[in-house]
Amino acid sequence: MKGLMQDWPLLCHKIIDHAATYHGEREIVSRSVEGPMHRTNYRAIGNRARQVAKRLEKDGIAFGDRVATMAWNTWRHMEVWYGILGLGAVYHTLNPRLFPDQIAWIMNDAEDRLLFVDLTFLPVVEAVADKVASLEKVVVLTDAAHMPDTKIKNAVAYEEWVSEVDSDFAWRDFDETTAAGMCYTSGTTGDPKGVVYSHRSNVLHAMAAAQPDMLNLSSRDRMMPVVPFFHANGWSTAFVCPMVGSTMVLPGAGMDGESIYQILTEERVTMTAAVPTVWLMLLQHLEKVGGALPDLENVVIGGSACPRAITQAFQDKYGVNVIHAWGMTEMSPLGTLCSIKPDYAHLEGDDKLDLQAKQGHPPFTVEMKVTDDDNNALPWDGETFGRLKVRGPAISSSYYKGRGAEQFDEENWFDTGDVAHIDKHGYMEITDRAKDVIKSGGEWISSIELENLAVGHEDVAEAAVIGIAHPKWDERPLLVIVRKEGREPGKEDILGFMRDKIAKWWMPDDVAFVDEIPHTATGKIQKTVLRDQFKDFRFPDT
Amino acid sequence: MKGLMQDWPLLCHKIIDHAATYHGEREIVSRSVEGPMHRTNYRAIGNRARQVAKRLEKDGIAFGDRVATMAWNTWRHMEVWYGILGLGAVYHTLNPRLFPDQIAWIMNDAEDRLLFVDLTFLPVVEAVADKVASLEKVVVLTDAAHMPDTKIKNAVAYEEWVSEVDSDFAWRDFDETTAAGMCYTSGTTGDPKGVVYSHRSNVLHAMAAAQPDMLNLSSRDRMMPVVPFFHANGWSTAFVCPMVGSTMVLPGAGMDGESIYQILTEERVTMTAAVPTVWLMLLQHLEKVGGALPDLENVVIGGSACPRAITQAFQDKYGVNVIHAWGMTEMSPLGTLCSIKPDYAHLEGDDKLDLQAKQGHPPFTVEMKVTDDDNNALPWDGETFGRLKVRGPAISSSYYKGRGAEQFDEENWFDTGDVAHIDKHGYMEITDRAKDVIKSGGEWISSIELENLAVGHEDVAEAAVIGIAHPKWDERPLLVIVRKEGREPGKEDILGFMRDKIAKWWMPDDVAFVDEIPHTATGKIQKTVLRDQFKDFRFPDT
Ligand SMILES: Nc1ncnc2c1ncn2[C@@H]1O[C@H](COP(=O)(O)OP(=O)(O)OP(=O)(O)O)[C@@H](O)[C@H]1O
Ligand SMILES: Nc1ncnc2c1ncn2[C@@H]1O[C@H](COP(=O)(O)OP(=O)(O)OP(=O)(O)O)[C@@H](O)[C@H]1O
Numbered sequence A, B: 001m002k003g004l005m006q007d008w009p010l011l012c013h014k015i016i017d018h019a020a021t022y023h024g025e026r027e028i029v030s031r032s033v034e035g036p037m038h039r040t041n042y043r044a045i046g047n048r049a050r051q052v053a054k055r056l057e058k059d060g061i062a063f064g065d066r067v068a069t070m071a072w073n074t075w076r077h078m079e080v081w082y083g084i085l086g087l088g089a090v091y092h093t094l095n096p097r098l099f100p101d102q103i104a105w106i107m108n109d110a111e112d113r114l115l116f117v118d119l120t121f122l123p124v125v126e127a128v129a130d131k132v133a134s135l136e137k138v139v140v141l142t143d144a145a146h147m148p149d150t151k152i153k154n155a156v157a158y159e160e161w162v163s164e165v166d167s168d169f170a171w172r173d174f175d176e177t178t179a180a181g182m183c184y185t186s187g188t189t190g191d192p193k194g195v196v197y198s199h200r201s202n203v204l205h206a207m208a209a210a211q212p213d214m215l216n217l218s219s220r221d222r223m224m225p226v227v228p229f230f231h232a233n234g235w236s237t238a239f240v241c242p243m244v245g246s247t248m249v250l251p252g253a254g255m256d257g258e259s260i261y262q263i264l265t266e267e268r269v270t271m272t273a274a275v276p277t278v279w280l281m282l283l284q285h286l287e288k289v290g291g292a293l294p295d296l297e298n299v300v301i302g303g304s305a306c307p308r309a310i311t312q313a314f315q316d317k318y319g320v321n322v323i324h325a326w327g328m329t330e331m332s333p334l335g336t337l338c339s340i341k342p343d344y345a346h347l348e349g350d351d352k353l354d355l356q357a358k359q360g361h362p363p364f365t366v367e368m369k370v371t372d373d374d375n376n377a378l379p380w381d382g383e384t385f386g387r388l389k390v391r392g393p394a395i396s397s398s399y400y401k402g403r404g405a406e407q408f409d410e411e412n413w414f415d416t417g418d419v420a421h422i423d424k425h426g427y428m429e430i431t432d433r434a435k436d437v438i439k440s441g442g443e444w445i446s447s448i449e450l451e452n453l454a455v456g457h458e459d460v461a462e463a464a465v466i467g468i469a470h471p472k473w474d475e476r477p478l479l480v481i482v483r484k485e486g487r488e489p490g491k492e493d494i495l496g497f498m499r500d501k502i503a504k505w506w507m508p509d510d511v512a513f514v515d516e517i518p519h520t521a522t523g524k525i526q527k528t529v530l531r532d533q534f535k536d537f538r539f540p541d542t
């Protein structure tokens, strides 16, 4: 027996229609790439998105074609995003911080036909455009007045391009499992892999993300996604905000502490989201200028483990609640958020910070388990760690072109590559990446836990732990340290600080001081590169 | 091009799994029908639901079979509900307050094979069981100790019945468009019509309903649905609460003001939901005993227009925020909620109450329009009223057995039968039912507006307005009044109070005083019956 309910496919462009209809006058405030602040609203964005779709069609872009964007978070990126979606084409967000060769490889892999690019990234595109055979046109997200000379063939200014048509365009209608967007993973553990979202997965993900125990976004929020739309599907903010009618504040290219502080304050932002490094910059700036954050209520921190010191500073010094989040490009991306359930409502001080160091619990639509290497489920005791596997309607079933097939099993469980434990209330904590975990005498040592501990030392700016081959134990941990400016801690200062705080056999066998730790384009420690740098390293007594 | 995301069907029983896993120890507190309070949690409910499914299967209940419930809101109702769902059978909630003949007709129409019934309603079932040929077994929701003698064939006590099996049962897997539940409309305007929910529609509806601008339910809420599970899909509380992990407080058979007050206070309920008549009873009780509501934060009021006096009393006297809601059995049921968007955040006092008298704005997944009789869309000016039509994934595409086909058009718009206007910010206000609107000289007069005005008079307990045939104007309004106990207002007292507050031609032509106004089983004014009572009425001068 079938239900007798309407066949109303979950299509992303219905989200912008909803926003335009019920939250039409809610503002989208952007720091434009050209400089000045720009203000528009959902009604206007909805209209302009239709215009974009109509104009794309005029360029021959059709259902299923990939259209790339290499752009900051601005209103134009929003218009373009929905224009592509409403035509049934596929948005493909490019990370401009990747190496040009990687970008060219990715664009060729996706066969992007058209590219929208911000002024900032024109040099990047100049370096790759010739290497992408499928690329027919480059639309520069600016107006004629700001259009620079460029050697790129078929480069046009966005405002002139789009103004050739009006906004009288009827969204296309199609199956909800149609591809909506593409995003490649950050490339932390190897080459980026292509993830293909569907309209259904984006919509369901946004519906789950809006809930009170997740992002808790309402029409009264003024949300600033600092996380770029090109990082892991923009943490879905381009969908959640219009779905619930939040005001959007878009920081454009201003990603330094001062710019973030300025826009947070001037636009009375109530909620924001980004990776830890962004917040470190903001906190340093606040410290320097003696700033305050009276309007900000919540900050979402994810992408890498959120250091305890950041959580503490936001909460204790600035009265801003921290929501630690874990996600993956393959999960659309939100997996868990660390909101506080009644089971832990009694926690205070250090105990509360301990809880908030966990990555949190998932919404309905995300299933999790931890298993040993033979796929046996492990207990949820908050200690026993294993491979974290997930399942849900907004989680990849495969990578583009069938890569990485070994991460997917017949029951749809996706192996995240993360190592984690889960406690009895369903709070998950990442202890490592499977590829980064240090295998010492048959047991596992968590590199993340050692790093978190080491950065607690007042003279340490950044820490990374990698496994170094050891004749007796297989692998033993090496601690790599970047010292804070002007500080000169010695090996024993740091090891002494760590001793007694962890099991003896977890203690690093040595400490190496470096000027810089390599990072990925999304700000994560690039252990593949670090391991390569230390490939000839041997421990003193081996 | 297809997305590469998992095929994870939206199935209702995944909701109870999520609750059992991530909110396992969250309580479900019920006033049992036998008397004492009963406490359980989501983990236990999840297990017992599997036991119910396994036991149903032993009785031969299979995929697609209809299984009825005639029960109060208690933990047992929850277990049974999910047990039915997880087997792929179809829950069918029966309204015990309907006439026995109506109940028998509905059960025959649905071909219910098994019925779960609360002790309270055994007499009702005794009156109908023989008339329902498909009915094979009646499970009385109690234990052997409380099992009464009954003449019903094949009646068994629930606890003994279910204990014959263990909870080792694997949920069935099937397409998300499979029928999940049935509920017949309240029968206000004619015979009840069968609505068939799918798993998909229930899940999507719950996801939309949880959002901050809708029910705003989190794991920290203690939610008490006073609205019975059998009224319009229980306003979906049986899905939303476990989805987000709210504590559930279930009032069982205690629906009077005193019982509601007691459980609200003792269980520190933070949010509750019911029709206006329930709240009238509570407010009267509070007044009598000088009560307070320190824990209650929000009360959802819907099913009929919420009188301004109720909103005012909750907010001003008791500090409880009122959320006016509009829904229909056909909409799963939530259509709009009147949360306050930034566009109206400046309103205070009477202006705010005016806004809250509106039924509100819809979540993403509900589309609305108002049209004239020729299906032309009318402007959203907050004045021009017309037929309210809706569209969405949790809205009926047809009634059971194809009844009422004229309410559905080719573009999937469902004609609600309500008359409404919508303002520029998307706030909808019901002005009447299409069948109740008074057609005077080619223009429409809203019966609801006249009723709302009349009950504002201090001597009026209840008011209903119906159209009476008029030789010159086609129809003119007659105001039917129930006086408050001990009060004796005359016709002119009431008309004088109304005059100047509405257009002159809207003024009722006469007032009739009665002892009682007829109500439906869900507490709505039954205008069909009222019109019948006044079918021989003529206005003095006609
Ligand atoms: N809050 C967090 N704490 C710890 N790790 C996190 C957190 N959030 C995200 N991560 C890490 O980021 C990963 C997802 O990142 P992303 O999808 O951007 O690509 P990547 O895994 O870094 O790159 P690639 O898959 O190409 O190697 C997670 O699998 C996890 O390892
Ligand atoms: N907040 C509200 N204000 C005014 N009317 C409301 C409100 N909420 C619900 N209603 C009315 O209730 C109707 C839905 O009720 P329900 O589905 O229980 O059946 P019914 O319409 O009363 O009965 P039937 O369809 O069988 O005649 C709506 O169409 C509307 O007329």
Ligand SMILES: [Mg+2]
Pocket (backbone or CB within 6 Å): A185, A186, A189, A328, A417
């Ligand atoms: Mg990865």
Ligand SMILES: [Mg+2]
Pocket (backbone or CB within 6 Å): B185, B186, B328, B416, B417
């Ligand atoms: Mg109806």
